[in-house]
Amino acid sequence: MFKLDHYQLDDRLNDITLNINSGEKVALLGPSGGGKTSLLNVLHQQCADQIAWCPQEHGLVEALSGYHNMYMGQLDQHYALYNLANLIKPLAKPKQAISELSVLLGLDPQQDLWKSVSQLSGGQRQRIGIGRALFRQQESFLGDEPVSSLDPVQAQQILELILNRHKTVILALHNRQQALSNFDRIIGIKAGRIVFDSPAKELIKNKYQAGLLDSLYE
Numbered sequence: 050m051f052k053l054d055h056y057q058l059d060d061r062l063n064d065i066t067l068n069i070n071s072g073e074k075v076a077l078l079g080p081s082g083g084g085k086t087s088l089l090n091v092l093h094q095q096c097a098d099q100i101a102w103c104p105q106e107h108g109l110v111e112a113l114s115g116y117h118n119m120y121m122g123q124l125d126q127h128y129a130l131y132n133l134a135n136l137i138k139p140l141a142k143p144k145q146a147i148s149e150l151s152v153l154l155g156l157d158p159q160q161d162l163w164k165s166v167s168q169l170s171g172g173q174r175q176r177i178g179i180g181r182a183l184f185r186q187q188e189s190f191l192g193d194e195p196v197s198s199l200d201p202v203q204a205q206q207i208l209e210l211i212l213n214r215h216k217t218v219i220l221a222l223h224n225r226q227q228a229l230s231n232f233d234r235i236i237g238i239k240a241g242r243i244v245f246d247s248p249a250k251e252l253i254k255n256k257y258q259a260g261l262l263d264s265l266y267e
């Protein structure tokens with residue numbers, strides 16, 4: 050589904066060979082500046098219109114409400130006139146769907162959805178960005194540290210929501226434990242190279258493999 054063969058991107062990514070199949074749940078781990086975002090961007094570009102995409106910089110429109118920012122996830126799936134009508138007065142169907150989604154994200158559908166996003170906290174904005182990606186309703190979700198601003202309980206709930214709603218998930222994460230306990234496959238990236246690509250269970254039970262994970266951050 051996602052395939053790279055000795056891929057090079059200036060000095061950001063070096064000799065990346067990678068195959069991620071439909072149905073895989075993959076976490077990208079590595080130090081800051083290691084290349085996780087660069088890799089996600091390249092994978093996203095391979096089939097952008099079929100992906101629920103949650104970048105680190107959410108690119109929310111500050112002046113618009115949380116509702117309208119979440120709706121943007123489906124902007125390319127509707128006619129311009131439908132989008133315009135919904136901008137002027139939220140339409141019943143997306144309003145219902147986005148309200149339900151906001152509850153699952155721990156947002157108040159009466160309050161938080163209707164403030165302009167410039168009035169929301171960092172964690173609330175992050176959840177609006179996740180909501181926009183979820184609202185795309187695609188089989189694959191790609192996200193760059195999507196739960197980094199959330200408390201551990203909420204982060205876990207939202208990770209599960211993302212994992213349960215998508216067949217294929219690829220997330221860059223900073224939290225090793227979140228990666229090991231929720232994902233099947235872990236890819237370690239450092240200085241633009243893949244340092245290891247391993248089943249999570251091997252990293253947990255095999256001492257040599259666990260050492261690889263430690264060395265990623267040394």
Ligand SMILES: Nc1ncnc2c1ncn2[C@@H]1O[C@H](COP(=O)(O)OP(=O)(O)OP(=O)(O)O)[C@@H](O)[C@H]1O
Pocket residue numbers: 060061079080081082083084085086087088221
């Ligand atoms: N647009 C760009 N043009 C050139 N180099 C870039 C660009 N964006 C990032 N880089 C460089 O590429 C390298 C990898 O950055 P990248 O953002 O992919 O890492 P990361 O693992 O996602 O880091 P973080 O965890 O801090 O988000 C870094 O050295 C960074 O300075």
